[in-house]
Amino acid sequence: MMWLSRLAYGLGLLSTVTGTILQNGQVRETNYPDTRIDLAAGSYTTFANNACAISYLGRWDSKKVSWWAAPGIRFGFTGQTVAVTFGEHTIDGTLVGYRLSGLDWQFTNVTAGGTHLFISPETEGIDLTAPVSPNTFEMRVTNWGYGIQIDSVHVGEGDKIVKVAPQPRFVEFIGDSLSSGMYNSYEALSGFAYGVGQGLGNTEYSITAYPGICVADQDCWGNTRGQSHQWFYTTDNSWRSKELYGDEPEAWDFEKQQKADLVVINLGTNDANAANNVSSATYIEHYKRLIQGIHGVWPDAQVIVMQMWQGFYQDGNSYNQNTDFRNEVYSVYEYFNSEEYLNNPVIWDGITEEATETNEKAKPFVHFFNTTGILQHNDIAPQWHPTDVGQIKVASHLIQFITQKLGWHLYATGPEVFADTLYWNDQSGY
Numbered sequence: 001m002m003w004l005s006r007l008a009y010g011l012g013l014l015s016t017v018t019g020t021i022l023q024n025g026q027v028r029e030t031n032y033p034d035t036r037i038d039l040a041a042g043s044y045t046t047f048a049n050n051a052c053a054i055s056y057l058g059r060w061d062s063k064k065v066s067w068w069a070a071p072g073i074r075f076g077f078t079g080q081t082v083a084v085t086f087g088e089h090t091i092d093g094t095l096v097g098y099r100l101s102g103l104d105w106q107f108t109n110v111t112a113g114g115t116h117l118f119i120s121p122e123t124e125g126i127d128l129t130a131p132v133s134p135n136t137f138e139m140r141v142t143n144w145g146y147g148i149q150i151d152s153v154h155v156g157e158g159d160k161i162v163k164v165a166p167q168p169r170f171v172e173f174i175g176d177s178l179s180s181g182m183y184n185s186y187e188a189l190s191g192f193a194y195g196v197g198q199g200l201g202n203t204e205y206s207i208t209a210y211p212g213i214c215v216a217d218q219d220c221w222g223n224t225r226g227q228s229h230q231w232f233y234t235t236d237n238s239w240r241s242k243e244l245y246g247d248e249p250e251a252w253d254f255e256k257q258q259k260a261d262l263v264v265i266n267l268g269t270n271d272a273n274a275a276n277n278v279s280s281a282t283y284i285e286h287y288k289r290l291i292q293g294i295h296g297v298w299p300d301a302q303v304i305v306m307q308m309w310q311g312f313y314q315d316g317n318s319y320n321q322n323t324d325f326r327n328e329v330y331s332v333y334e335y336f337n338s339e340e341y342l343n344n345p346v347i348w349d350g351i352t353e354e355a356t357e358t359n360e361k362a363k364p365f366v367h368f369f370n371t372t373g374i375l376q377h378n379d380i381a382p383q384w385h386p387t388d389v390g391q392i393k394v395a396s397h398l399i400q401f402i403t404q405k406l407g408w409h410l411y412a413t414g415p416e417v418f419a420d421t422l423y424w425n426d427q428s429g430y
């Protein structure tokens, strides 16, 4: 079963995007507003991209360029205006989602070097002053491969931006195309990782996921390194990263992010693909390195390893599911719960590529999420990825698993998580 076509990787070579969403082969009507403005024509108070009131969500490099899936920014502001100027390393036409306080996601595409007006006195709800006060602005990149660069942000003349307090919980997702929402309507913003992070409520999250990537540190569908290495770096290893950093990406400074309470890993679908030639032993070894690395960075974090849900096939007059590397993922879970590991934990440093034994005993911290039975054959789209509905099913079950395993409560109180999923029957009888 091929999960990521070469075509999809090839798309990454374009630096201007087309802005068309195809839905079941039809062009989806979008009518996103054109938000580009001429900055010189108005008067604003401007803040540089390093203003401490701006929270950078997910991974951003020292040039304030975004990487991986669903990276974003958030800040509070006074007044009724928010505009952002994008730097030259922005992929022209990148679709971003943005929202005012607890109101619904809006979408627009942004331009390299352009200034875009996201909030203005005409924005619906701008005159409402509670319960979120001051208003907040949040913007996230929808596509896993395109990126934006923040040059500066602007508010009304005499107005200011305000730091929003961090959320009390943090979840880190590490994955591939499945976690990055490839082939979903709003890509990362339609994926299960986003759905869990956002859907838990009172939770901050980061989605370190990129299509085609293996956990094994080798070339998989053009990703030159695997997650057991790349997770320790700021950038994914896309053409965009190669263009800016060659083979010397910036190491990720974990101090720049909130300490994770929970790490969710979904990796192996690409390792299991015969085209990438990853042996079962290599898969297990590198998966262990990744978890040993996480344990080194955040010794108190809980880790959930997900059983992959491989594709379905028709089996006579019914359907069945492929089970590649299922036993291997489970064996990783068993290893981290064994006396052998807990009595003598090993820490992996992804930068120096060295394993160190620690003398401190560890408490069990790795959990196994059995995904069998969540998806059915029609939850997988023709491009071998879950449909929007499939992603929502995985997110819902995973949220429930987290509440049960970790005793976490759900705090989302109503603000939209998934955009454009409101479809229903509006007549009571046909």
Ligand SMILES: *[C@@H]1O[C@H](CO)[C@@H](O)[C@H](O)[C@H]1NC(C)=O
Pocket (backbone or CB within 6 Å): 017, 018, 019, 020, 030, 031, 032, 033, 034, 093, 108, 109
């Ligand atoms: C988004 O970008 C594309 C390509 O630049 C353009 O054709 C499309 O109309 C854009 N605008 C909106 C608002 O969707």
Ligand SMILES: *[C@@H]1O[C@H](CO)[C@@H](O)[C@H](O)[C@H]1NC(C)=O
Pocket (backbone or CB within 6 Å): 277
């Ligand atoms: C796959 O891996 C095996 C063992 O490492 C090696 O002998 C073989 O040449 C590889 N095949 C390809 C197509 O790379």
Ligand SMILES: *[C@@H]1O[C@H](CO)[C@@H](O)[C@H](O)[C@H]1NC(C)=O
Pocket (backbone or CB within 6 Å): 330, 370, 371, 372, 373
């Ligand atoms: C996962 O769940 C399925 C269905 O309940 C079960 O058959 C299977 O044994 C479970 N796998 C593990 C590793 O517990």
